[in-house]
Amino acid sequence: MYKTKTLLFLLTFLTSAIYAQDYKGVFAIINDVDGYSNVRNSSKKIIGRIIDYEVFAIASFLDKADNVYVPIIYGWGLPDIFTRFGWGEKASDKLKEKEGFIHQSRVKYLYDLPRLTKTLTKDRKIVFSNNDATFNIVIGAFDKMQHKIGKDQFGCDATIDSYPIHGIDGEIEYKLYDGSIRKATEIKSIHCVIDGDSFSFQKEHLCGYLEPNTDSMYMVKAATNVYYLVMLNSDGAGGYEIVWTIKDKKIKSAITFRDF
Numbered sequence: 001m002y003k004t005k006t007l008l009f010l011l012t013f014l015t016s017a018i019y020a021q022d023y024k025g026v027f028a029i030i031n032d033v034d035g036y037s038n039v040r041n042s043s044k045k046i047i048g049r050i051i052d053y054e055v056f057a058i059a060s061f062l063d064k065a066d067n068v069y070v071p072i073i074y075g076w077g078l079p080d081i082f083t084r085f086g087w088g089e090k091a092s093d094k095l096k097e098k099e100g101f102i103h104q105s106r107v108k109y110l111y112d113l114p115r116l117t118k119t120l121t122k123d124r125k126i127v128f129s130n131n132d133a134t135f136n137i138v139i140g141a142f143d144k145m146q147h148k149i150g151k152d153q154f155g156c157d158a159t160i161d162s163y164p165i166h167g168i169d170g171e172i173e174y175k176l177y178d179g180s181i182r183k184a185t186e187i188k189s190i191h192c193v194i195d196g197d198s199f200s201f202q203k204e205h206l207c208g209y210l211e212p213n214t215d216s217m218y219m220v221k222a223a224t225n226v227y228y229l230v231m232l233n234s235d236g237a238g239g240y241e242i243v244w245t246i247k248d249k250k251i252k253s254a255i256t257f258r259d260f
Contacts, residue, residue, distance in 0.1 A: 024111035026057040026259050027230060027243045028072075029222060031108035039074060039100035047100055053226050054078055055243055057257045058107070062099060069101035076255055078247065082204065086242075086256030088164030110228050110243065113220035120214065128219040132195055133227065135219060138188040139212050142172055160208045166242070166256050167210035167234035184210045190229075194249050201244075205251055209242060210234065225249070 030037040030050050039048040042063075050056055054077055062071035075098040076085045083091045116128040116135070126137040149172065150159035157165055157172045165172070172184045187209060190201040211234035219229050227246040234240060241259070245252040 024109040026241050026257050027055055027110045028107050030106050032106050037106040039102055050074055060259055070104050072102050073097050078252055082251050084254050110220055110230055113222050116219040134193045136191045139185055140188045141183045142186040163208035165208050166240045167238045169237035186210050187212050197249055
């Protein structure tokens with residue numbers, strides 16, 4: 001019995017490890033010399049298009065049209081003014097995200113783009129850097145006393161200063177079995193320097209995105225003026241993926257997605 005349990009554990013562990021290595025996340029951009037790619041419906045009729053550096057999501061929960069076309073969620077674009085997209089966000093409610101299919105040859109996962117070097121400092125800062133840019137990220141415990149927490153109809157924490165909460169399933173703070181209080185973590189700040197010009201993420205860029213995972217976050221450069229910061233945060237029912245698009249030294253959007 002002991003050997004059987006041990007074997008099952010090892011098989012489960014190895015399967016999980018392989019899956020984790022193969023998982024590229026949901027976010028992608030187009031791979032097309034024309035500067036755009038067509039989006040089609042299940043009958044292959046063109047229903048829209050995606051342009052260069054516009055992020056879309058691979059939606060595995062949607063039915064596939066065939067083995068050549070990939071099901072996606074799209075429509076977020078490259079807004080002129082910073083916009084938050086995702087569950088509970090006002091822009092997404094108005095936008096009503098679109099579904100469609102794109103040819104698999106036109107898909108370029110953010111995961112596969114050239115990465116910035118990632119460093120974890122002694123004081124728990126995460127630094128991403130290359131020859132042209134440096135991004136400093138600070139993470140810490142969330143302090144409820146500094147914010148206004150909104151509740152949903154079930155009495156669960158739902159908003160922080162009117163921004164929807166991502167990354168928890170119920171409460172920002174809760175009591176553990178030993179009586180101690182477990183507080184959610186948050187991104188305290190992100191400071192950027194690109195080609196000598198510096199700027200920082202503001203409250204609207206970060207508020208509500210809880211339980212950042214330092215192990216899975218990465219940053220890529222898609223073009224001279226385009227960067228993406230990607231995170232796979234929290235776990236279980238609170239798990240979500242998020243990408244920030246930085247173009248021309250401006251934070252264009254934050255997109256959250258849950259592929260279930």
